[in-house]
Amino acid sequence: MPELRIFYDLLSQPSRAVILFLEMNKIPYESVLINLRGGEHKTHEGLGKVNPFRTVPAMDDNGFCLGESGAILRYLVAKYKVPDHWYPSKLEDRARVDECLEWSDVNMKEGASGYFVYKFLGPKMLGMPVDSAKIEERKEKLDKAISSLENYFLTRGKFIGGDDISIADLKPFGEITQLWIFGVKPYEAGSKVDVWINNVKERLGPHYDKAYKVNNEIMEQGVLK
Numbered sequence: 001m002p003e004l005r006i007f008y009d010l011l012s013q014p015s016r017a018v019i020l021f022l023e024m025n026k027i028p029y030e031s032v033l034i035n036l037r038g039g040e041h042k043t044h045e046g047l048g049k050v051n052p053f054r055t056v057p058a059m060d061d062n063g064f065c066l067g068e069s070g071a072i073l074r075y076l077v078a079k080y081k082v083p084d085h086w087y088p089s090k091l092e093d094r095a096r097v098d099e100c101l102e103w104s105d106v107n108m109k110e111g112a113s114g115y116f117v118y119k120f121l122g123p124k125m126l127g128m129p130v131d132s133a134k135i136e137e138r139k140e141k142l143d144k145a146i147s148s149l150e151n152y153f154l155t156r157g158k159f160i161g162g163d164d165i166s167i168a169d170l171k172p173f174g175e176i177t178q179l180w181i182f183g184v185k186p187y188e189a190g191s192k193v194d195v196w197i198n199n200v201k202e203r204l205g206p207h208y209d210k211a212y213k214v215n216n217e218i219m220e221q222g223v224l225k
C-alpha cells in the first residue's frame with residue numbers, strides 16, 4: 001500500500017490538478033474519495049484529521065498532512081523529483097509559474113468557480129436562491145481573468161510556463177473546464193485560451209478522461225443545464 005494518501009473528489013477543480021499531476025508522473029498513491037455532493041467532507045473522520053479546514057484535496061504522506069493544492073503540488077514536485085518542466089528550477093521560470101498559480105487561486109477561482117456556483121451549482125443542486133447581482137459580478141471577474149490569460153499569461157509559449165506543461169497550467173485549466181459541465185466555454189474559438197486549453201488536454205492524454213469522468217457523467221445527465 002503506498003504511503004501517500006490523497007483525499008479528493010474529481011468534481012473538485014483543485015483535486016483534479018493534484019490527481020492529474022500524480023497520474024502524469026506515475027506517482028503511487030492511495031485514493032480516499034470524499035463525496036462533496038453528499039456532504040462527506042463535513043463528516044469524514046480521516047479528512048478532518050488530515051485537513052482541519054475539511055477541504056479537498058488533502059494529503060497524508062506517511063503522517064505528514066497537508067491541505068491546499070498549490071502546496072501539495074509543490075511538495076510532490078520536490079519529493080518525487082519529476083521532470084523540470086513541471087516546476088522549473090531556473091529562478092525566473094519558477095517565479096513565472098508561481099506568479100500564475102497565485103493569480104489563478106484568487107482571480108480565476110473567484111471568476112470561474114464563483115460563476116459556476118452562483119449560476120449553476122447553487123440554484124440547481126444546492127437549493128440556493130438565484131442571485132442575479134452575484135452572477136453578473138462573477139461573470140465580469142471570469143471575463144477579466146480570461147482576458148488576463150489571453151493577454152499576459154499565454155504570451156510566452158504553448159503553455160503558461162513556456163514550451164511544456166507545468167503545475168501553473170493545471171489550476172486555471174481545471175477552473176475553466178469546470179464550466180464545460182453546463183456547456184459554457186467562456187473564451188473565443190481560435191483565441192490563445194482556446195488553443196492552450198486544447199494543448200493542455202492533449203498533453204494530459206488518457207489521464208484527462210480519467211480525471212474528468214465525474215464531470216462528463218454529470219454533463220451527460222444534463223442535471224446542470
Ligand SMILES: N[C@@H](CCC(=O)N[C@@H](CS)C(=O)NCC(=O)O)C(=O)O
Pocket residue numbers: 011012013014015036041054055056057067068069070105
Ligand atoms: N484553495 C484550496 C481550495 C480547496 C477547496 O475549497 N476545495 C473545495 C472543493 S473544490 C472544498 O473542499 N469545498 C468544501 C468546503 O469548502 O466546505 C485548494 O486549492 O486546495
